[in-house]
Amino acid sequence: MRTFTEETLQLDHEKAEARRWISSLDAPFLSRLVRSQPPVPDARLTSSETARVKRQREFALGRRCAESLLKKLGNAEQVWTNSDRSPAWPQGFAGSISHSTNWTWAAVVEQSEALSVGVDTESIVTAETRDRVLFEIAADDEWKICKRFDLSAEQMFTLVFSAKEAFFKCCYPQVKQFFGFEHAVVDAIGPNSIRIATHPTHPRPDLMPNGLEVFYLVTQNDVLTATWLEAV
Numbered sequence: 001m002r003t004f005t006e007e008t009l010q011l012d013h014e015k016a017e018a019r020r021w022i023s024s025l026d027a028p029f030l031s032r033l034v035r036s037q038p039p040v041p042d043a044r045l046t047s048s049e050t051a052r053v054k055r056q057r058e059f060a061l062g063r064r065c066a067e068s069l070l071k072k073l074g075n076a077e078q079v080w081t082n083s084d085r086s087p088a089w090p091q092g093f094a095g096s097i098s099h100s101t102n103w104t105w106a107a108v109v110e111q112s113e114a115l116s117v118g119v120d121t122e123s124i125v126t127a128e129t130r131d132r133v134l135f136e137i138a139a140d141d142e143w144k145i146c147k148r149f150d151l152s153a154e155q156m157f158t159l160v161f162s163a164k165e166a167f168f169k170c171c172y173p174q175v176k177q178f179f180g181f182e183h184a185v186v187d188a189i190g191p192n193s194i195r196i197a198t199h200p201t202h203p204r205p206d207l208m209p210n211g212l213e214v215f216y217l218v219t220q221n222d223v224l225t226a227t228w229l230e231a232v
């Protein structure tokens with residue numbers, strides 16, 4: 001088992017790696033990546049109370065990151081929440097928020113630069129999780145495309161899952177309708193990006209992009225993905 005210090009050093013290393021990757025993207029958005037706050041164990045809390053406290057803390061941290069980015073872009077408004085639980089960005093701005101065990105990540109853009117943005121971070125899943133939900137996340141044909149010999153099966157699964165979540169977060173504000181994993185399909189994969197296409201059975205293909213390039217970073221513990229819709 002790794003010591004606390006080893007774990008901290010590993011995460012510091014991954015944070016530097018993630019920041020280098022983000023600045024290499026040439027993305028139109030500003031983003032902020034911070035360590036998620038580890039839960040403070042309190043034996044007096046029930047498991048559902050612990051989950052509620054964790055959720056409040058992650059929500060507050062994500063909003064703090066997003067609002068600090070908005071401030072940098074000259075907007076001092078707060079990011080409220082729509083009734084569908086998506087973030088309500090101030091007029092003229094778009095953005096995206098993601099939380100994983102290790103990271104909280106927010107991205108914000110002026111819509112003159114990009115119509116929408118989607119970011120996601122996921123901890124690498126276990127083999128058991130992968131096996132359980134493999135075909136809920138992508139079909140056989142998609143998994144056949146997903147070959148990268150330097151990634152483990154768990155890393156590849158997490159990458160596809162995260163890329164589809166980033167694609168969803170980027171497209172949702174345009175379509176304002178939920179859609180499933182089967183409506184966003186893997187088209188191609190390269191060393192830096194994975195192409196996600198809209199499936200013809202999508203409920204509103206007319207409002208969707210044909211496909212989006214989702215950029216990715218796979219580290220030892222996590223996957224980060226990011227995509228955006230160009231301004232027209």
Ligand SMILES: CC(C)(COP(=O)(O)OP(=O)(O)OC[C@H]1O[C@@H](n2cnc3c(N)ncnc32)[C@H](O)[C@@H]1OP(=O)(O)O)[C@@H](O)C(=O)NCCC(=O)NCCS
Nearest residue numbers: 059062085086087097098099164168169172179180181184
């Ligand atoms: C909303 C959803 C995309 C969040 O992704 P996740 O990996 O579970 O969790 P993350 O921490 O990365 O993201 C959560 C953030 O997404 C944002 N979010 C929630 N609903 C959203 C929506 N409809 N559109 C865009 N962003 C949304 C919120 O900012 C939320 O954080 P907050 O509540 O603290 O502000 C996911 O839970 C979901 O509901 N998916 C259903 C739709 C789907 O997955 N379709 C298939 C993919 S193609």
